[in-house]
Amino acid sequence: MSEKLGKIADGLLHGKIDEVGELTQELINDGMDPEEILQKGLFAGMDVVGKKFRDCEMFIPEVLRSAKAMHAAMEKLRPVLSEESSSKAGTVIMVTVQGDLHDIGKNLAGMMMEGAGFNVIDMGIDRKTEDIVEMVKKEKPQILGLSALLTTTMPKMGEVINALKEAGIRDQVKVIVGGAPVTDDFAQEIGADAYAPNASIGTEKALELVKG
Amino acid sequence: MPKINQTIQTTPSFRVLSENQIEMIYSAALDVIQSTGARFHHEEALELFKNSEAVVTDGNLVRVPLSLVEKAIKCHPRKINLTGRTGKYKIKLEKDVVNFGTGSDLPFTYDRETGERRRTNYNDVVNAARIVDFLPNLDFFMSHGIVQDVPNPQVYDRHQFMAMLKGCTKPMVLTCVDGDGLKDLWKMASLFRGGEKEYRLEPLFVTYIEPISPLKNDKTAVEKLLFSAEKGIPCMYTPCPSSGATAPATMAGMLVQSLSETMMASVLTYLKNPGMPLIMGGVTTVLDMITTTYSYGAPELSLASAANTDISKWLGLPMFSTGGCTDSKVLDEQAAIESATSNFYAYLSGASLVHDVGYIDSGVNASLESLVMNDEIIGMIRQMGKGINTEDEYLALELIDKIGPGGEYLTSEHTLTHYKNWFQPRLQDRSDYETWVREGQKTMNDRIREETDRILKEHQPEPIDDKIQKELEQIIDAAEKRHSK
Numbered sequence: 194m195s196e197k198l199g200k201i202a203d204g205l206l207h208g209k210i211d212e213v214g215e216l217t218q219e220l221i222n223d224g225m226d227p228e229e230i231l232q233k234g235l236f237a238g239m240d241v242v243g244k245k246f247r248d249c250e251m252f253i254p255e256v257l258r259s260a261k262a263m264h265a266a267m268e269k270l271r272p273v274l275s276e277e278s279s280s281k282a283g284t285v286i287m288v289t290v291q292g293d294l295h296d297i298g299k300n301l302a303g304m305m306m307e308g309a310g311f312n313v314i315d316m317g318i319d320r321k322t323e324d325i326v327e328m329v330k331k332e333k334p335q336i337l338g339l340s341a342l343l344t345t346t347m348p349k350m351g352e353v354i355n356a357l358k359e360a361g362i363r364d365q366v367k368v369i370v371g372g373a374p375v376t377d378d379f380a381q382e383i384g385a386d387a388y389a390p391n392a393s394i395g396t397e398k399a400l401e402l403v404k405g
Numbered sequence: 406m407p408k409i410n411q412t413i414q415t416t417p418s419f420r421v422l423s424e425n426q427i428e429m430i431y432s433a434a435l436d437v438i439q440s441t442g443a444r445f446h447h448e449e450a451l452e453l454f455k456n457s458e459a460v461v462t463d464g465n466l467v468r469v470p471l472s473l474v475e476k477a478i479k480c481h482p483r484k485i486n487l488t489g490r491t492g493k494y495k496i497k498l499e500k501d502v503v504n505f506g507t508g509s510d511l512p513f514t515y516d517r518e519t520g521e522r523r524r525t526n527y528n529d530v531v532n533a534a535r536i537v538d539f540l541p542n543l544d545f546f547m548s549h550g551i552v553q554d555v556p557n558p559q560v561y562d563r564h565q566f567m568a569m570l571k572g573c574t575k576p577m578v579l580t581c582v583d584g585d586g587l588k589d590l591w592k593m594a595s596l597f598r599g600g601e602k603e604y605r606l607e608p609l610f611v612t613y614i615e616p617i618s619p620l621k622n623d624k625t626a627v628e629k630l631l632f633s634a635e636k637g638i639p640c641m642y643t644p645c646p647s648s649g650a651t652a653p654a655t656m657a658g659m660l661v662q663s664l665s666e667t668m669m670a671s672v673l674t675y676l677k678n679p680g681m682p683l684i685m686g687g688v689t690t691v692l693d694m695i696t697t698t699y700s701y702g703a704p705e706l707s708l709a710s711a712a713n714t715d716i717s718k719w720l721g722l723p724m725f726s727t728g729g730c731t732d733s734k735v736l737d738e739q740a741a742i743e744s745a746t747s748n749f750y751a752y753l754s755g756a757s758l759v760h761d762v763g764y765i766d767s768g769v770n771a772s773l774e775s776l777v778m779n780d781e782i783i784g785m786i787r788q789m790g791k792g793i794n795t796e797d798e799y800l801a802l803e804l805i806d807k808i809g810p811g812g813e814y815l816t817s818e819h820t821l822t823h824y825k826n827w828f829q830p831r832l833q834d835r836s837d838y839e840t841w842v843r844e845g846q847k848t849m850n851d852r853i854r855e856e857t858d859r860i861l862k863e864h865q866p867e868p869i870d871d872k873i874q875k876e877l878e879q880i881i882d883a884a885e886k887r888h889s890k
Contacts, residue, residue, distance in 0.1 A: 253695070373512070
C-alpha cells in the first residue's frame with residue numbers, strides 16, 4: 194500500500210489527474226487510514242510541488258495541473274476524513290466584490306488553494322455584500338477570500354467585513370483580501386486578517402490562518 | 406539625368422504580419438463573434454442586439470452574423486484629429502503617425518521626497534501633467550496616476566480631469582467611472598470649444614474603455630461605449646488580455662480574441678449610432694508564470710502589440726499601442742532596457758498612440774523620472790526612424806571630391822548645415838572621462854533627477870481661463886452633490 198502512496202505523490206508532481214484520483218480511491222478501498230493518505234501521499238506530493246515552484250523548477254501551468262490532481266484526490270478523500278482532519282483542509286469561499294467583474298486573480302488563488310487541499314467554493318463575480326454574508330452563514334468556511342481590481346470597488350471589501358461584524362459572525366471566519374490596488378496597510382485598515390499580494394502567498398496565508 | 410524604375414525608401418519599413426496572416430486572424434475573429442459570442446452585462450446593449458440580426462441566448466451571450474460585423478467595422482473614420490485645450494498642440498491619429506504618451510490610473514506613485522511608494526493624489530497628477538506638457542517627445546497625456554484624495558471615489562474622474570487640464574495643454578486620453586462620468590468629462594472638454602457641435606470638430610480627448618477578457622463587457626464599459634457612439638466621441642475599446650490566463654498562450658490566439666472583443670464593440674456602437682471614431686488597441690501581454698504578474702516588460706507585449714498594429718492598419722483604424730513601461734520597481738537598468746525596447750518596437754510598427762510611457766512596477770506605480778528618461782529614448786528612436794536621404798546633396802559626391810584624401814569636413818558649410826539634423830541628447834553623457842569626473846561623476850539617474858526637479862520648478866503651463874475654470878468647477882460640484890445623495 195505504501196508503494197501506492199509514493200505513486201500518489203509522484204502523480205501529483207506530474208499532474209496525473211485521473212491516476213491520482215483512482216489511486217486515492219484504491220487506498221480508501223484497501224482500508225488505509227484516510228489521515229495517512231492525506232499526510233503521506235497528498236501533502237507529501239504537494240510539498241514537493243511547492244518546493245519546486247519556489248525554486249522555479251515548476252511554473253504556474255504545471256502547478257495548477259498538480260492542483261487539479263489534488264482536487265480529484267480530495268473529492269474522494271473528504272467524505273471519509275475525520276472532522277479534525279477535514280478542518281486542516283477546510284473550506285474557502287472566494288468572491289469578487291460588487292461592481293467588479295474581474296476574476297482571474299481570484300480564480301488562480303482558488304485553484305492554488307484547492308492544490309493545498311482546501312474545499313473551494315467560488316461565488317463568482319460582482320456579488321452583493323449581503324449575498325456574501327449569507328453564504329458565509331450557510332457554508333461556515335474557515336476562510337473568506339475577497340478580490341477587487343478597481344480602486345472604485347476596493348471599498349466594498351471593507352463593507353463586507355463590516356457586514357460580517359454586524360451579522361455577529363466576524364470571528365467565525367478569517368478574511369483574506371487581494372487585488373492589484375490592495376496593500377497590506379489597506380487590509381489592516383479595513384480589518385482583514387491577511388493580505389495576499391499573489392495567489393501563492395494567499396494560499397500560504399490561508400494555511401497559516403487555519404492552523405491558528 | 407534622372408533615373409527611371411527607382412524605388413526610394415524614405416523611412417525604415419517594418420511589419421510583423423503578412424497580409425495573408427492578417428486575413429487569417431481577422432477571419433478567425435469573425436468566427437469567434439459568430440460562434441462563441443461575447444457577454445454583455447447591460448440591458449440597453451442586449452436590447453440593441455436583440456433588435457438586430459444578432460442572437461442573444463443564455464441571458465446575455467451575444468452572437469453576431471459576420472455580415473453585420475463587416476458592415477459595422479467599415480463605418481469608423483480612418484483618422485481622428487485631437488487638439489489640446491489651448492489649440493497649441495494638435496495630433497493626428499492615423500496610419501504610421503506615431504504619438505507617444507503616458508498611461509493612466511496608477512494607484513501608487515514613487516514619492517520623490519521619501520523614495521517610498523505611496524497612494525497617488527491630485528497633486529501627483531498635476532505634476533505628471535506639467536512634466537508631459539514640457540517634454541518635447543510626449544504628444545498626449547493620460548493621467549499617469551489615479552486621484553485618490555477625493556471624498557467620493559465614484560467622482561474621482563472629474564477631479565482627475567481637472568488636475569490633468571491644470572497641468573497640461575496637450576491632447577488627452579481619459580478614463581472614467583461610468584457613462585455619467587464620461588458625460589461630465591465631455592461637458593467639461595466642450596467648454597474649451599464653446600459648444601457640443603464645435604467640440605465634435607476639434608475633440609480634446611479619446612475615451613479609454615476596456616472589455617474584460619475573455620469576451621466579457623461590464624455595465625460601465627458599455628455605458629461609456631453607448632454614450633461615445635451617441636455623441637461621436639472618439640473612443641478606444643482596448644482589451645487587456647494576459648496570454649495564458651485570460652487569453653490563449655499563443656500570440657495569434659490572443660490577437661484573434663482581442664480583435665473579436667474590439668469588433669463586438671464596433672457592432673454595438675454601429676447599432677446605436679454608426680460612425681463613432683473607434684481606436685483599436687490592447688495591452689496584449691503575458692502572465693508571468695512564476696510571479697503571476699501581468700507583465701509590462703515582456704517582449705511578447707511588444708511583439709503582439711506590433712502585430713495588432715499591422716491588423717489595425719489593414720482595417721483602417723487608428724491603434725492604441727504600448728511602450729516605455731517596465732516591470733522593474735525602480736528606475737534602474739531593467740527599466741531602461743524594457744522602456745527602450747518597447748518604445749522602439751511600437752514606433753517601428755507605426756501605432757497611432759503609444760501609451761503607458763512612465764509606468765513602473767508592472768502598471769502599478771507612477772514615476773515622473775521615468776517620463777523624463779523616456780523622452781530621451783523616444784528622441785533617439787524618432788531619429789532612427791528618419792531613414793536615409795539619397796539625393797545628390799546627401800550623397801555628397803561633390804563635397805567628397807572637394808575635400809579629397811586626407812582632408813577634413815569639420816569646417817565645411819555642408820557639415821554646418823547637416824549636423825543640425827542629428828539627434829542631440831539632453832541627458833545622455835558623451836563627455837570624456839576627465840570631464841565626467843570633474844563635473845561630479847553624475848550617472849544617468851542623477852541627471853534625470855535633476856532635470857525632473859528643474860521642470861517641476863520652472864515649467865508652468867498656460868493657465869485655464871477664469872470663466873472656464875469656474876464652469877469646470879460647477880460641473881464637478883454638481884457631480885459631487887448628485888453622488889452624495
